Amino acid sequence: MKQSTSTQDYLKHIYELTECGLPASTNDMARKLNIKPASVTGMIQKLATEKPALVEYQKHQGVTLTPAGRRAALEVIRHHRLLETWLVQTLGYSWDEVHEEAERLEHVISEDFERRIAAALGNPARDPHGELIPTADLKMPEDDSTPLSALRPNQTATIQRVIAQDPNLLRHLESLGLTPGIQIEIMEYSPFDNNLTVKVGRKVNVLGLNITTKIFVEIK
Amino acid sequence: MKQSTSTQDYLKHIYELTECGLPASTNDMARKLNIKPASVTGMIQKLATEKPALVEYQKHQGVTLTPAGRRAALEVIRHHRLLETWLVQTLGYSWDEVHEEAERLEHVISEDFERRIAAALGNPARDPHGELIPTADLKMPEDDSTPLSALRPNQTATIQRVIAQDPNLLRHLESLGLTPGIQIEIMEYSPFDNNLTVKVGRKVNVLGLNITTKIFVEIK
DNA sequence: CGTAAAATTTAGGTAAGGCTAAATATATTT
DNA sequence: AAATATATTTAGCCTTACCTAAATTTTACG
Ligand SMILES: [Mn+2]
Ligand SMILES: [Mn+2]
Ligand SMILES: [Mn+2]
Ligand SMILES: [Mn+2]
Numbered sequence: 001m002k003q004s005t006s007t008q009d010y011l012k013h014i015y016e017l018t019e020c021g022l023p024a025s026t027n028d029m030a031r032k033l034n035i036k037p038a039s040v041t042g043m044i045q046k047l048a049t050e051k052p053a054l055v056e057y058q059k060h061q062g063v064t065l066t067p068a069g070r071r072a073a074l075e076v077i078r079h080h081r082l083l084e085t086w087l088v089q090t091l092g093y094s095w096d097e098v099h100e101e102a103e104r105l106e107h108v109i110s111e112d113f114e115r116r117i118a119a120a121l122g123n124p125a126r127d128p129h130g131e132l133i134p135t136a137d138l139k140m141p142e143d144d145s146t147p148l149s150a151l152r153p154n155q156t157a158t159i160q161r162v163i164a165q166d167p168n169l170l171r172h173l174e175s176l177g178l179t180p181g182i183q184i185e186i187m188e189y190s191p192f193d194n195n196l197t198v199k200v201g202r203k204v205n206v207l208g209l210n211i212t213t214k215i216f217v218e219i220k
Numbered sequence: 221m222k223q224s225t226s227t228q229d230y231l232k233h234i235y236e237l238t239e240c241g242l243p244a245s246t247n248d249m250a251r252k253l254n255i256k257p258a259s260v261t262g263m264i265q266k267l268a269t270e271k272p273a274l275v276e277y278q279k280h281q282g283v284t285l286t287p288a289g290r291r292a293a294l295e296v297i298r299h300h301r302l303l304e305t306w307l308v309q310t311l312g313y314s315w316d317e318v319h320e321e322a323e324r325l326e327h328v329i330s331e332d333f334e335r336r337i338a339a340a341l342g343n344p345a346r347d348p349h350g351e352l353i354p355t356a357d358l359k360m361p362e363d364d365s366t367p368l369s370a371l372r373p374n375q376t377a378t379i380q381r382v383i384a385q386d387p388n389l390l391r392h393l394e395s396l397g398l399t400p401g402i403q404i405e406i407m408e409y410s411p412f413d414n415n416l417t418v419k420v421g422r423k424v425n426v427l428g429l430n431i432t433t434k435i436f437v438e439i440k
Numbered sequence: 441c442g443t444a445a446a447a448t449t450t451a452g453g454t455a456a457g458g459c460t461a462a463a464t465a466t467a468t469t470t
Numbered sequence: 471a472a473a474t475a476t477a478t479t480t481a482g483c484c485t486t487a488c489c490t491a492a493a494t495t496t497t498a499c500g
Contacts, residue, residue, distance in 0.1 A: 006457065026478055039458055041479055046456090060465060060478060090310065091336045101330055108324040116311045226487065246448055259488055261449055266486090280448060280495060 005107040008076045009033060010043055011054060014065055015073035023062030071138050078134040079106040079114060081127035086117045088128045095128040095179075096170035129170075130161030130180035130216075145216035149194065149209055151186045157217035158183055164214050176205055178215060225327040228296045229253060230263055231274060234285055235293035243282030294354040299326040299334060301347035301354075306337045308348045315348040315399075316390035349390075350381030350400035350436075365436035369414065369429055371406045377437035378403055384434050396425055398435060 003011070013032045017024035026044070030037040047069070048057040054069035065073060083102040087093040093101070118124075118136065125141065126132055132141045145160040159182045164170055173179065177200040187204060188197035194209045223231070233252045237244035246264070250257040267289070268277040274289035285293060303322040307313040313321070338344075338356065345361065346352055352361045365380040379402045384390055393399065397420040407424060408417035414429045 004456075027476090035457090036459060037478065038460080038480080043457075045479095091333070091340065093336075097332075101333060104328040104330075105325070108328055110321055112317075113311070113321060116313075120311065224486075247446090255487090256489060257448065258450080258490075263487075265449095 003072060008107055010047060011069055011073040012076045014055060014063055015070065015077065018064050023064045025062045074134040074138040074140060076106055079109055081131055081133040082114060082117050084127045085121055085124050089121060096167035098128060099165040145218055147213050148215040148217050149212035152189050153186050155186045156220040159215060160218050161216045162214060177201055177203060223292060228327055230267060231289055231293040232296045234275060234283055235290065235297065238284050243284045245282045291358050294358040294360060296326055298354040299329055301351055302334060302337050304347045305341055305344050309341060316387035318348060319385040365438055367433050368435040368437050369432035371416065372409050373406050375406045376440040379435055380438050381436045382434060397421055397423060
């Protein structure tokens with residue numbers, strides 16, 4: 001029942017890679033986990049033969065989670081996001097410092113610890129990056145946000161979440177005022193490079209695809 | 221430089237077993253770590269040949285820590301005791317619930333996390349059981365306490381620390397009011413069984429050696 | 441002292457979870 | 471439809487940290 005740190009990280013990353021609906025490829029997994037593709041194949045084969053199976057796997061076809069695997073993944077993701085929230089709220093971490101710490105803690109906290117921090121935080125719905133936190137019964141709430149890259153001039157929106165762990169990117173976004181809850185307005189769109197000119201407060205910035213695809217918003 | 225969870229637990233237990241001044245025996249280590257003696261021998265041989273060596277070891281003579289090993293042990297013990305203190309203070313754990321959780325967390329928190337909880341707690345000197353917390357520069361403060369078992373009638377003392385992780389024992393002691401900071405007075409001593417009759421508040425209890433050797437006090 | 445008991449070490453094995461190099465399957469291009 | 475390039479898997483190794491069973495010390499004692 002209780003999985004190793006490695007297994008938990010594999011399941012978490014498979015969850016994230018398959019959110020788009022497609023199976024996760026061996027190479028993508030290897031890149032994301034910083035492990036060689038050959039090792040990924042080996043581990044995936046093991047996860048597929050556990051009882052109950054944690055992943056669905058067919059040679060050369062990529063991998064998806066079984067219901068048991070999804071539950072295990074959501075458990076880890078809940079830990080991770082609660083921990084991040086809690087490191088920010090109670091220990092004064094900034095949003096670019098929490099990821100690495102949560103990455104290690106997520107595997108060792110007890111269910112009791114999970115309940116205690118969830119309660120202390122008032123069962124938060126989102127983590128410091130705006131990501132949804134799976135509920136205590138391991139359901140992932142629906143997300144209705146749109147990538148900023150899809151907006152066009154004159155649209156107004158509220159930033160809901162930012163998909164990034166890189167501390168440098170997170171600090172950059174913070175310096176631009178692009179954090180969850182903030183209102184923005186699209187001023188211009190340039191085709192070909194897909195840049196968006198965005199007004200945040202009274203500042204105006206031109207943002208490239210590398211940024212606009214990582215920010216998800218709720219359109220007004 | 222950074223050790224595995226296993227290595228850290230070995231070093232911590234060697235520290236504890238050698239506090240009396242004698243080397244730690246293979247069997248004692250095995251009992252304490254819940255690992256077979258043969259495995260302990262193997263691990264100790266490895267610790268002795270690390271560079272720098274973490275333990276001093278001669279076949280059949282038991283094991284002691286080198287300065288490097290002692291530093292590593294104190295690092296883990298500092299983590300453990302700060303974590304216990306912090307679980308009690310900020311998440312409402314009771315003193316019989318913290319050990320197991322700290323036992324896992326101690327290996328994964330960063331030095332930054334350590335500094336943050338130490339600061340948030342006001343750099344506490346002792347953990348919830350009254351054990352001394354190694355300082356940030358990894359010195360273990362002097363302990364001047366006496367085992368309760370050494371006291372005799374008419375002596376008065378303050379409980380300073382309790383050496384126990386067993387939750388049942390800890391709950392029992394708490395129910396008797398035997399917790400750090402509490403004043404006690406010795407009423408009677410019975411030879412042969414070494415029982416002590418101890419007054420705590422207005423309650424009087426007869427305590428056997430199994431309890432009196434685990435409570436350390438400061439004599440008034 | 442000499443032997444039995446207890447403690448410790450050695451030898452040989454297992455399971456995880458990595459890696460490299462080589463083989464094979466799939467995808468892309470001409 | 472080949473031929474090449476890319477992705478994936480297989481095979482064979484390695485390290486860590488355990489285990490059991492069989493030596494070997496050390497210690498305890500008659
Ligand atoms: Mn992780
Ligand atoms: Mn959980
Ligand atoms: Mn530390
Ligand atoms: Mn531990």
